[in-house]
Amino acid sequence: MSVYHQAKGSIVLKLVIALLAGVLLWVLYEPYQIREQEDHFRRESRVRMQNIRSAQLKHIELRGTYSRSISELLEFVKAGLASDTLNAAIFKPLTSGTFVPESLLYSPKTWKLWELSVMDTTVIKKWYVEDPNGYGSIGTLSDDSKVNKASWEE
Numbered sequence: 001m002s003v004y005h006q007a008k009g010s011i012v013l014k015l016v017i018a019l020l021a022g023v024l025l026w027v028l029y030e031p032y033q034i035r036e037q038e039d040h041f042r043r044e045s046r047v048r049m050q051n052i053r054s055a056q057l058k059h060i061e062l063r064g065t066y067s068r069s070i071s072e073l074l075e076f077v078k079a080g081l082a083s084d085t086l087n088a089a090i091f092k093p094l095t096s097g098t099f100v101p102e103s104l105l106y107s108p109k110t111w112k113l114w115e116l117s118v119m120d121t122t123v124i125k126k127w128y129v130e131d132p133n134g135y136g137s138i139g140t141l142s143d144d145s146k147v148n149k150a151s152w153e154e
Contacts, residue, residue: 040095041108041109041133041135042135042136043095044094044095044096044108045107045108045109045131045133045135045136046135046136046150046152047092047093047094047095048094048103048104048107048108049114049129049131049136049137049138049150050092050138050150051091051092051099051103051104052070052073052104052114052116052129052138053129053138053139053148053150054090054091054092055067055073055076055077055091055104056073056127056129056148057148058076058080058086058090059073059076060125062080062085063076065118065120065125066118066120066125066127067116067118068116068118069116070104070105070113070114070116071105073104073116074101074102074104074105077101077104078101081101107131107132107133107135109133109135110132110133112132112133113132114129114130114131114132115129115130115131115132116128116129117129117141119141124144124147126139126140126141126142126144126147127139127141128140128141136150136151136152137150137151138150138151
């Protein structure tokens with residue numbers, strides 16, 4: 001008789017161990033994947049808000065007031081790009097490719113409209129856009145020192 005015995009185990013136990021190892025790997029990988037998606041949406045949202053800021057600055061430069069709605073701003077950008085009064089170089093490329101005017105309409109995570117407010121009844125005209133998913137904002141309606149400033153750039 002040999003000193004070494006081959007370990008014997010149930011095939012069911014081996015399958016359970018393999019299944020638990022797979023579950024462990026999935027549990028470790030899923031939070032990483034969620035963080036990566038959140039980082040992507042945060043970067044994309046902020047690029048789109050910066051493009052809204054660029055469009056608003058051009059709008060006030062050419063028309064003297066800020067655009068009161070995102071759809072009005074989109075029409076301004078489309079018309080400006082078509083007539084060459086706007087240069088596409090003022091807009092940052094999206095994380096997934098080049099700038100597209102329609103990207104100004106929605107937040108990339110939930111496709112909700114941006115929350116845009118304008119106050120032009122004071123000496124210093126102000127506007128404010130906020131991401132509906134909480135990834136930041138640009139501008140202010142109350143603090144004159146934060147006009148056109150992004151919340152993540154402070």
